[in-house]
Amino acid sequence: AETMGDITAQEAVAIGLNWILAPVVDVNNNPDNPVINIRAFGETTELVGQLATAFIRGAQQYPVLTTAKHFPGHGDTAVDSHFELPILPHSESRLVEIELPPFVEAIAAGVDSVMSAHLLIPAWDSELPATLSHKIVTGQLRQKLGFNGLVVTDALVMGAIANRYGLAEASVLAVEAGADILLMPLDAEVTINAVCNAVSEGRISESRIDESLQRIWQVKSKVYPTWQPGNGQISDDFSASTYILVDKLAQPQAQKTVTKILHDSLQLGESYLPSKSSIKHLRNLIFVQDMLNSPFLGNHTPAVTLPRQLGYQLQTIDSNSELPEVVNSDRLTLLQLFIRGNPFGKLASLSQASQDLIKNLLINGELQGLIIYGSQYTLKQFSCEILSDIPYVFSYGQMPKAQAIALKLLFKDLQIYQSFSKI
Numbered sequence: 001a002e003t004m005g006d007i008t009a010q011e012a013v014a015i016g017l018n019w020i021l022a023p024v025v026d027v028n029n030n031p032d033n034p035v036i037n038i039r040a041f042g043e044t045t046e047l048v049g050q051l052a053t054a055f056i057r058g059a060q061q062y063p064v065l066t067t068a069k070h071f072p073g074h075g076d077t078a079v080d081s082h083f084e085l086p087i088l089p090h091s092e093s094r095l096v097e098i099e100l101p102p103f104v105e106a107i108a109a110g111v112d113s114v115m116s117a118h119l120l121i122p123a124w125d126s127e128l129p130a131t132l133s134h135k136i137v138t139g140q141l142r143q144k145l146g147f148n149g150l151v152v153t154d155a156l157v158m159g160a161i162a163n164r165y166g167l168a169e170a171s172v173l174a175v176e177a178g179a180d181i182l183l184m185p186l187d188a189e190v191t192i193n194a195v196c197n198a199v200s201e202g203r204i205s206e207s208r209i210d211e212s213l214q215r216i217w218q219v220k221s222k223v224y225p226t227w228q229p230g231n232g233q234i235s236d237d238f239s240a241s242t243y244i245l246v247d248k249l250a251q252p253q254a255q256k257t258v259t260k261i262l263h264d265s266l267q268l269g270e271s272y273l274p275s276k277s278s279i280k281h282l283r284n285l286i287f288v289q290d291m292l293n294s295p296f297l298g299n300h301t302p303a304v305t306l307p308r309q310l311g312y313q314l315q316t317i318d319s320n321s322e323l324p325e326v327v328n329s330d331r332l333t334l335l336q337l338f339i340r341g342n343p344f345g346k347l348a349s350l351s352q353a354s355q356d357l358i359k360n361l362l363i364n365g366e367l368q369g370l371i372i373y374g375s376q377y378t379l380k381q382f383s384c385e386i387l388s389d390i391p392y393v394f395s396y397g398q399m400p401k402a403q404a405i406a407l408k409l410l411f412k413d414l415q416i417y418q419s420f421s422k423i
Contacts, residue, residue, distance in 0.1 A: 001051040005058025018223040025102035026075035049105040068106035069115035073099030081160040113150035118160035137178035155184035168194035180212035267394040281331035284312035302403040332368035340374030
């Protein structure tokens, strides 16, 4: 995690960014979470705190800001706040035990900013979500946890806020709550005018605005020490270390490290698929969440090309597709699932319709092998009995290298895959 923070910071500097909206310090202890999911470092408070602080340490070597998100914890929700407002129903004692410790550790590690979550937390505020709540942003984060850094809202364009409060009112409420930066309003001019009007009308004091300005100036001076208010000139000199980083990432050793991580994190069944089959009809059924947003998949990628070499006919479906016909006694199906919880994805794991499809494939003896790319929560939807009956591979990766590794392990004869060894 420390190396991850180090490289992320270097890459940010390389392209002229000075603020990283990471690490995620949510404890993802809800497998149905559609928005945090594998973005989290783990499912336990201890692991998340340990890895989040390591990430921060790695990034602190460079002139970039870090962000702990999403305060006070978005891990135990089954609703995506990009669409609706999740409710975190836990008691204050539970929040203190599970959700808050990673934030406490991140603050102690010197994180520069904290991003608020669009969550309703009745134990602290039964009316306003955390982003808009003075009780939570100021009362809990600033006063109880002692955080004096920058507070940034999660995106105000998200449905949890935009659909309930309107942009102008949400912007004013966020400033009143204690936020310093209002992230991604749908219309920046509306937000600016709303805050300015609130100050003119006396709803927000000028001293409150000054507090945020002081914090913003403070972090600007960290990433650009010679910066002064009124000076908009920022140096374009990102140092020769940027080019050293790019060169390092292109070296064989870096590629070997990626391959090793993918290998070490794989989970395998106890059997394999033969590279040659007497069955005439073989199907490579690939399921993705969104066919139009799958940069890891194409006619040139191993998930498609390798089965094709073995005689498999390709069929692709996504969450918007009509599910294919199952019953075909003369056909065997290799099923490849690309499923991962993502913001705006709405899907954390297999839908009920997809589960029914797989069940029918099993009942009819059509499912020959299974590869799951992306989320361990999808793997957990399969019972031990099912997994003991069919060859399977699970990989956290989805990109071509992960596909090649998984397929090499699933099929017994590996010689034909040597051409993909450098993917």
